[in-house]
Amino acid sequence: MRDTDLLTVSEVAHRSGFAASALRFYEREGLIGAQRTSGGQRRYERHVLRRLAFIRAARHVGLSLDEIRDALATLPESRTPNKSDWARISRSWRTRLDEEIAALTALRDGLDSCIGCGCLSLQRCAISNPDDTAARFGSGALYLPKPLREEPAKGA
């Protein structure tokens, strides 16, 4: 019973909530690492769970895997990352979320006035104008709660 402190793929999958295929994908993408048995099977150190927790949190906040990889790369390699490392690395998410909330709030408020006038004018409407500040968008993959996706408001 040696290597009791190493975890198999299915153990990590179960404890992290990620599918085994996602773990392999993350490894290929350089987000996590793993040791191998003599036979070539993956064996994970326990700290990978914290890394995966970070990845999940970051995905929720809306970071791409590229951004997450960059963030993880700033962790010290010489020692096990501690609480303040994780705190530092996730502190800037605050700003990001604030900005996202502000953008959505601005959109909502613009919508209110648009509903009032019923315009949706390409020239004047802040929401539909492709050149408007509020309309210069990319396709961020922000994760939204299921309810918002599965019960699309009928009638709009």
Added chain:
Amino acid sequence: MRDTDLLTVSEVAHRSGFAASALRFYEREGLIGAQRTSGGQRRYERHVLRRLAFIRAARHVGLSLDEIRDALATLPESRTPNKSDWARISRSWRTRLDEEIAALTALRDGLDSCIGCGCLSLQRCAISNPDDTAARFGSGALYLPKPLREEPAKGA
């Protein structure tokens, strides 16, 4: 100079801000329609611009093309949609945006406490826990402002 009131693909593309390829795509998907010349080229009626403005606004709010098609299908076919038609159809976006804002705010507040403790625990952290209410996410394609996507906060 007949059919002066009909628009070509490039005119609609320029005035709506959508690429010509997107207009053809939207037509295939049943979101917009077009007349044809004897030679088979598209000629758009002016009201397609309002429809496209609606589509753009809806995309910004985060609706999928499926949802947009459903919404457009509720417009009257017998007459040209008026302001109150467009207002009705976009009113429910308010609720949707409110929910999205609430979800992000909850996430941000949870993040604050997580930064405080530096935990990111799979068992306890509201942000990284895969089973947590706040963590049951789908992959909504909410459009985020470019700045948020192009200047990923360094260090996280």
Added chain:
DNA sequence: CTGCAAGTTAAAGCTGACTTCAGGTCAAGC
């Protein structure tokens, strides 16, 4: 030592919202 669940790989597939390409046609100014 055997049986079989769990693991391995590379490669292909999926979703959504489009864009790009190849190969050909149309329309309008001169």
Added chain:
DNA sequence: GCTTGACCTGAAGTCAGCTTTAACTTGCAG
């Protein structure tokens, strides 16, 4: 009538973030 730019179609490509598949190997309980 000719030239040229705008337009046509169907099919394939793109991107992210994974999942699925096929064919094969490992590792551990009995």
